[in-house]
Amino acid sequence: MDSATYDVVVIGAGPVGENVADRVVRGGLSAAVVERELVGGECSYWACMPTKALLRGGAALRAARQVPGAREAVTGDLDVAAVLRRRDDFASHWEDDGQVSWLEQAGIALHRGRGRIRSARVVEVTGEDGAVVTLTARHAVVVATGSGALVPDIAGLRDAAPWTSREAAAAKAVPGRLAVIGGGVVATEMATAFAGLGSSVTVLARDGVLPLAEPFAGDLVVESLRDKGVSVRVGAEAGSVKRADDGTVSITLTSGEQVEADELLVAVGRTPNTGDIGLDTIGLEPWSWLAVDDTLRVVDGGGDPFDGGWLYAAGDVNRRVLLTHQGKYQARAVGDVVVARAKGAAVEDGRWGRHVATADGRAVPQVVFTDPEIASVGLTAAAAEAAGLRIRVVDHDLAALAGSSLHADGYRGRARMVVDEDRAVVVGFTLAGPDVAELLHAATIAIVGEVPLDRLWHAVPAFPTVSEVWLRLLEAYGR
Numbered sequence: 001m002d003s004a005t006y007d008v009v010v011i012g013a014g015p016v017g018e019n020v021a022d023r024v025v026r027g028g029l030s031a032a033v034v035e036r037e038l039v040g041g042e043c044s045y046w047a048c049m050p051t052k053a054l055l056r057g058g059a060a061l062r063a064a065r066q067v068p069g070a071r072e073a074v075t076g077d078l079d080v081a082a083v084l085r086r087r088d089d090f091a092s093h094w095e096d097d098g099q100v101s102w103l104e105q106a107g108i109a110l111h112r113g114r115g116r117i118r119s120a121r122v123v124e125v126t127g128e129d130g131a132v133v134t135l136t137a138r139h140a141v142v143v144a145t146g147s148g149a150l151v152p153d154i155a156g157l158r159d160a161a162p163w164t165s166r167e168a169a170a171a172k173a174v175p176g177r178l179a180v181i182g183g184g185v186v187a188t189e190m191a192t193a194f195a196g197l198g199s200s201v202t203v204l205a206r207d208g209v210l211p212l213a214e215p216f217a218g219d220l221v222v223e224s225l226r227d228k229g230v231s232v233r234v235g236a237e238a239g240s241v242k243r244a245d246d247g248t249v250s251i252t253l254t255s256g257e258q259v260e261a262d263e264l265l266v267a268v269g270r271t272p273n274t275g276d277i278g279l280d281t282i283g284l285e286p287w288s289w290l291a292v293d294d295t296l297r298v299v300d301g302g303g304d305p306f307d308g309g310w311l312y313a314a315g316d317v318n319r320r321v322l323l324t325h326q327g328k329y330q331a332r333a334v335g336d337v338v339v340a341r342a343k344g345a346a347v348e349d350g351r352w353g354r355h356v357a358t359a360d361g362r363a364v365p366q367v368v369f370t371d372p373e374i375a376s377v378g379l380t381a382a383a384a385e386a387a388g389l390r391i392r393v394v395d396h397d398l399a400a401l402a403g404s405s406l407h408a409d410g411y412r413g414r415a416r417m418v419v420d421e422d423r424a425v426v427v428g429f430t431l432a433g434p435d436v437a438e439l440l441h442a443a444t445i446a447i448v449g450e451v452p453l454d455r456l457w458h459a460v461p462a463f464p465t466v467s468e469v470w471l472r473l474l475e476a477y478g479r
Ligand SMILES: Cc1cc2nc3c(=O)[nH]c(=O)nc-3n(C[C@H](O)[C@H](O)[C@H](O)COP(=O)(O)OP(=O)(O)OC[C@H]3O[C@@H](n4cnc5c(N)ncnc54)[C@H](O)[C@@H]3O)c2cc1C
Pocket: 011, 012, 013, 014, 015, 016, 017, 034, 035, 036, 037, 038, 039, 040, 041, 042, 043, 044, 046, 047, 048, 049, 051, 052, 113, 114, 115, 116, 144, 145, 146, 147, 165, 166, 169, 186, 273, 276, 277, 314, 315, 316, 317, 321, 322, 323, 324, 325, 326, 327
């Protein structure tokens, strides 16, 4: 049996694991990553990148059709084969040599195989050929194993071989009829993508559409999905599923009604990849999300660092925020704090300190690439109220701006600013509209910077842009 020792061993080489290792090496320590599948993780091959590639063609076509002059130049529908080819390129054809080269140039060791914690600071890696390598970490083991699609216990569902987000993201063909269970981010994005590619789509949104966003966001997405011919069934719950010999999937709703489709996508959330990473060997619960402190150190039931503090968890697996950019933000904090602790340097773990992921709880940006795009950061009005803040909500119709009417004929959208009245700062911001994704970062900066509203008046948006919504919101708020 082979063995090796590094300062830090990272299990999982998704976007988060790669970035943890990078920070560790930049900090002067040695690091190895363990990967059982493809270096780059879910985001690169089955999530962010391929799904956005599936959506982009439809968005570009819509944009052209909304501008007279350009509209007349559009003479056909999406070229499905070309969209799928571009998606394949963005998924690097499900080959990870590019990312492996990046690891090499970054000085990070790669061990291919399934990583399993055997004891404190010791990780066993079992390769595809069954060979086992034992890795010992001098300072820390970081779990960055991510998450997988949750398949709920619905009678017959597993036997019906449903699609999860993986099969949707990597689809080789567009099904004639696609049914979707779920009304969250994956469900709405994939309904938008496949409707654009020609599927007849039915969404079974038991708990509503984008229920955690500002209500106008879900309403606008439902309206536009319905305009595209998608059947959005809010409140509909799948009771059982059966796939017939001819491939047809029948979903019997709890109401007794039946929905038929050629493929069924299950998009009801995620489950942590912790079932087989040896948590049981160190007294933690397999299949559980890993609870961490603000420096991303795994904590025990009492909230203290687990077993003296050698174990960290970053990215999806700690359930703080299931987004790539936020996981990478955590990765930078983990890498840096592991280095600081190893060198006996000061740990900056105060609010907004270098070694903590403070933004996870206050300023998480997210863009849902539906039509319209939903871009949000910070708290919704409902979440702010639930947190006990005294807030004022200011809304503005995005269509009522020179910038938006120039951007597209019939531009429809809305923006909401949530203000903490006691501190006179923005704590939440949501935009719904075509191409609003790139407007979001200004709101993130306003929230993270806790920029007082009276100072925001001096941040003048250029004319004629959609960003002028900031001025309108401030005018509506008053000074
Ligand atoms: C359909 C879809 C679309 C998404 N779109 C976006 C988006 O547009 N923007 C965004 O910010 N986020 C998006 N997300 C979320 C994003 O994909 C995740 O937040 C991100 O991938 C998490 O990164 P991670 O490194 O924590 O985990 P992962 O990307 O899941 O990587 C974990 C890695 O660990 C490996 N691994 C697991 N167990 C072991 C083991 N025992 N041994 C060795 N290796 C192991 C896995 O093979 C994997 O490579 C999307 C998610 C889905 C499902």
